Amino acid sequence: MNIKIREKDFEGKSIDAAFEEAVKFFGVTPEEINFEVIQQPKKGFLGIGNKPAIINAFLNEKYMINRLNEFLGDILENFDGDFDYSINFQGKNILVRLEGDGLGKLIGKYGRTIGAMQHILSIFVNRLSSTKIDVNLDVGEYRRKKKEKIYEIVDNAVKRLNETNDKIELAPMFSYERRIVHEYVRSKYPHLETESIGLEPYRKVIIKSVKSKIKA
Structure with a gap:
């Protein structure tokens, strides 16, 4: 899945130099950035006609997963229980599965808590992405x-x-x-x-x- 989040063009003497500028700008790890080459660098004759490398860099799926991990972890700290969870991309969908002890509190009466939590996660994810993403939260196979x-x-x-x-x-x-x-x-x-x-x-x-x- 090629999610483009906060994309921006960067220039440098080389592709690596342009990529380093992207890492500095976004303030993330290199693994959280993908890029597409817009222009290869070119050396002119006697310095005339030089062309810089230009890339279009954007935060990727790993960045999304890391931020969602952090956000979900903060939410779960407010519930008593021992929880494990996984986050998986399926096309333009994110499936979050939670297992562990104390799942009843996460589900809530008539499923209201799990419904509200899914809504919050969906808002969070779609504020990060320029592509519409559906978030599905499943607690103990409740869904x-x-x-x-x-x-x-x-x-x-x-x-x-x-x-x-x-x-x-x-x-x-x-x-x-x-x-x-x-x-x-x-x-x-x-x-x-x-x-x-x-x-x-x-x-x-x-x-x-x-x-x-x-x-x-």
């Missing part, structure tokens, strides 16, 4: 179990939809939960449509038949 529960909720709602109404409202959900509903309905129930309505934190999903949209 997988939650996804299965949402599937069950949707299946039951669809049964009631077919029996009684041409549309049905689900209870308010976090944005990542609503996204699961939209994707699940689109893949399993292509004859139905979904729509998010309301304002946070009470935003909810409506599942409806295509006919109900035509009537509206």
